[in-house]
Amino acid sequence: MDIELVLAGFLAAAVRIATPLLLAATGELINERAGVMNLGLEGAMLAGALAAAIGSVAGGPWLGVLVGVGAGFLVAGIFGAVVIGAGAQQIIAGTAVTMGSIGLTGMVARTAFGPEGPGLTIPTFGPLPIPVLREIPVVGPALFEQSLLTYLSWLLVPVSGWFLFHTFPGLSLRASGESALAARAAGVPVDRVRMLATLGGGALGGLAGASLVLAQVGTFAERMTAGRGFIAIAIVVLGRWRPGGVLLAALLFGGAGALQFAFQALGLEVPYQLFLAMPYGLALLALAGVGGWGRSNAPRELGR
């Protein structure tokens, strides 16, 4: 068995699987830094996935991306209105938003695609190889033959870092997350900042859902996000609320997801349900491990 081939294949799959997680986690990072924990992210991702599927069938993958982002934006908007506008309890509201999204997407998907679903009829994004870099052995095909959305997800890492830590709006955002009282005293419109952060996070969540459909799985199925939105929240914790950390954590989870294929390629027989459960177990481990010393890095206003 050509170990180089297996490794390259494994890395490529890991990166591909990590992409929606990275996008969603980056979005969640932004609104958590502002002090808002959005458990409706899962709902935003699912809505984005369905919207992207419908949009792509209607007018190609780029329209799918646009509609997907819009759907995520809307879902986050509902969450933001309830939690920031009216002051409702964040965590339960987020759970309710996700529940509502599951019901809504389940219904709309049936209407749009019928009971069998869209199957393979959705136009998707193919891989976009980068000319010179792809020639690098092992790493080349893994990293540089991915879809445009994957490259975009990587670009967002330094961009979000620059925004959060080197711009004034980013400072206002972080201030809203660390001490709303002090921020308000300094003139920061905390509620508006949080709302914008939540909308941005939701938009990225919608993009994540779109990438799941258009650049990874290739089709839509009910409840296809399967908790990725919640895993993204765990990724933010594991990444200690920093873009670089989030990137590494997302890759870790991508690797866990790709493990199934590696095992199959190596001929190892393991019940597939183990791989099904692995990301969630891994998330729990990560939360526990980080819990001891990492939580002190959490924005102080988070969850209040």
Next chain:
Amino acid sequence: MKTLPVRATATAGLALLAGFAVLAIVLHLAGYDALLAIGALFRGAFGSTDAFVSATLVRAVPLIILGLGIALAFRAGALNIGAEGQLYAGAIAATWIGLQVGSWPAPLAVAAVWSGAAVAGAMWIVLPVLLRLRFGVLEVISTLLLNFAAEAAVSYAVTGPLRESSGTYPQSDPIAASARLPVLPGSRLHLGIAAAVVLAIVLWVLFSRTVWGFRLRAAGLGPRAAEISGRIPVKRVLGVALLWSGALAGLGGGVEVSGVTYSLFQNLSPGYGFAAIAVALLARLHPIGVVVSGVLFGALEAGAQGMQREAGVPAVAVAVAEAVVIIAVLLAEAAARRSPSRQPATPVAPG
């Protein structure tokens, strides 16, 4: 004797109305005949005695039991969002035990199945409890993630160790006759309804009349004050409340297996674990209220089937109504918190 909580009931009524209204709007926008759909929903739930007894009440049983567990946790200030997973853990245990107890007398067999289910549910929440108490990990996330792990466990069970003898479908063999619950003649309503009501009364007495119940409520309403008083070990109260919450959810799964499905298969629960959150919130965490709101949500679930049959609307759409109900109750709670002259009737949610 407490007077009927007028404000809480009015809030609940309005929340339900809002849920139906939004559902109707959404159905209409999606191109369905909203009036026909809502009508079908009511007919599915209340259209006949048989509908009410065999559809609505049967579905109310797990909703009440799980709702009680969630209300218990919420009262202590803990957010158990993993009832769905704990239900499945209980269902797995119940099925396994139910397959072993064929030679036992019926009451013993049922007792074994139910206790095993409760223990399994508690075991499924042990990890989140430890993570919370030891590492400060939000139990919301940990219980939520374990839901998915539980579904994977069920999938493994029905395709592996618990697979039916004929091996045709991913489901277990039916459990022994002695483990199955007696049924009201002429209907599908089983003994579980009695268990649900009894549990509600027990919890009501526990909350309102015992020291344990007082400690629980104090820990939930004001953890810092409780801690400072020196008399309430908040962490322990929280942990115990979560364990019992998990046990109740597991029991709910066991009751479903011994009373309705008689076997294990995937998607055994149409989202009871999440609907139960709505049940608990609508009841403002009051155990007797949970019985009433459990019946209401049982009606919603039963009606959803009718809606699917008659109007072609996917049953899952009812989750929209449930979500709106939760949000409406949260908004009412937020409004009550903001108005300084009013005390909220009961705590709706921790934090």
